[in-house]
Amino acid sequence: MTNSSPVRVDFWFDPACPFAWITSRWLTEVERERPLDLRFHVMSLYLHNLGNELPDWYRDLVDRSIGPVRVAVAAAERHGEKVLRDLYTAFGTRIHEREAEDFDEVIAESLAELGLPDDLAAAAHDPSHDEAVRRRHEAGVEPESRGYVGTPTLHVDGTVWFGPVLRAVPRGERAAELFDSFRVLASHPDFFELKRTRTGSLRFD
Helix, strand or coil: CCCCCCEEEEEEECCCCHHHHHHHHHHHHHCCCCCEEEEEEECCHHHHCCCCCCCHHHHHHHHHHHHHHHHHHHHHHHHCCCHHHHHHHHHHHHHHHCCCCCHHHHHHHHHHHHCCCHHHHHHHHCHHHHHHHHHHHHCCCCCCCCCCCCCCEEEECCEEEECCCCCCCCCHHHHHHHHHHHHHHHHCCCCCCCCCCCCCCCCCC
8 A cells, every 4th residue: 555646644633642642743754654645633632521530630631631722723713724733743742742731831832933823822711712623523523423433533545543542653664564554454344443451651752
């Protein structure tokens, strides 16, 4: 599956999710080895977990996660969808690689880095953006089941997937090999799940 036609890959992220961050860095690595038409979309851990009982530490993260999501949506609606890739990279670098916990600070620094208007930061605490967040969130859902798959979500070759969930970023040809293998599995009409015990710690390098 290495022909020259770009493969359309739609990737849904929540800026606070470390697994989405690793998957996104894998996909940007694949771009160097395979022709991709990679498009970024916003989803929400907050919406995904409405009504769920969560450990205190995770509830805190989920509740705070809506801020960067609202800002991403506001930025996309004002400046177009292509802004999402760079804004997510700015958010993710700070949240996951630099371990920043003050999301308001993350937002302000990221907007400044990209030369985006600083008034977009106000969206973080403005629930009037939540309907737009929900629309974008639900666009990642499997159309037939209307069930939600998780973060990250990928649409590729006409199929919808949760994951791949990785604990480190594959690089170079290894990243491409994983993508090729993923497409083989994704293309099989009867395949729907593959899972093993999660071990080790997350690495973002």
